[in-house]
Amino acid sequence: MSTTRALIIYGSVYGYTEQYATWLAEDLRALPQAPEVETVPAAKVTPEQAEAADVVVIGGSDYGGFLTGAPSLRKKIVPLLLPKRKRTAFFTVSFTGEYSKDLLNKAVAKSYTAELTEGQPVAHLRGGIKWSELSLTHKAALKGPVRAWLAAKPNPNEGIQQMLDCYGTEGADYTNRASLEPFAQEVAKLI
Numbered sequence: 001m002s003t004t005r006a007l008i009i010y011g012s013v014y015g016y017t018e019q020y021a022t023w024l025a026e027d028l029r030a031l032p033q034a035p036e037v038e039t040v041p042a043a044k045v046t047p048e049q050a051e052a053a054d055v056v057v058i059g060g061s062d063y064g065g066f067l068t069g070a071p072s073l074r075k076k077i078v079p080l081l082l083p084k085r086k087r088t089a090f091f092t093v094s095f096t097g098e099y100s101k102d103l104l105n106k107a108v109a110k111s112y113t114a115e116l117t118e119g120q121p122v123a124h125l126r127g128g129i130k131w132s133e134l135s136l137t138h139k140a141a142l143k144g145p146v147r148a149w150l151a152a153k154p155n156p157n158e159g160i161q162q163m164l165d166c167y168g169t170e171g172a173d174y175t176n177r178a179s180l181e182p183f184a185q186e187v188a189k190l191i
């Protein structure tokens with residue numbers, strides 16, 4: 001049998017999603033099936049790369065329900081994957097991760113179409129926020145509308161509370177390689 005080709009496409013602004021994409025690539029390369037694994041930023045992926053892959057994993061970071069890189073992927077890559085019945089899996093990276101599962105599941109379906117994503121493996125992983133690294137626009141958004149939205153929640157879950165606690169600190173990093181493991185195992189089954 002020929003070698004399976006896996007393509008991991010990621011949208012990442014500050015590197016958290018890129019880190020998970022790199023870890024996933026390492027995990028897949030270590031499998032006994034020894035697939036060929038390539039990682040590529042969403043902004044740079046070409047239709048040819050998607051066509052050549054047997055398995056396509058798409059990861060994007062969450063900015064208020066919008067996943068990084070999603071608009072261009074929906075335009076140039078998603079239409080190629082659907083008719084070819086490529087094996088697919090999806091992950092998001094956000095501050096709250098699984099704590100925002102319902103919102104993130106909706107964001108995944110909205111971003112990459114319900115048709116492509118339904119029933120496929122999906123994981124919601126946690127990144128972080130480092131205030132000194134943020135762009136002015138991102139800082140303003142987080143300190144303004146996002147903070148107001150978080151603070152308005154009557155019963156904040158632990159993830160939301162951690163995000164609220166993050167204001168007034170240097171930041172917080174919940175990146176965790178072990179949290180990727182169950183998803184890596186699901187992707188391995190597609191290889």
Ligand SMILES: Cc1cc2nc3c(=O)[nH]c(=O)nc-3n(C[C@H](O)[C@H](O)[C@H](O)COP(=O)(O)O)c2cc1C
Pocket residue numbers: 011012013014015016017018061062063064065068093094095096097100126127128129134137138139141142146
């Ligand atoms: C403007 C802005 C909005 C964000 N909105 C959310 C959000 O709604 N929920 C959440 O859990 N994290 C949110 N985050 C946190 C990011 O998802 C988190 O920093 C993530 O690790 C970024 O990953 P990246 O570096 O790969 O882009 C937001 C961050 C910024 C700067």
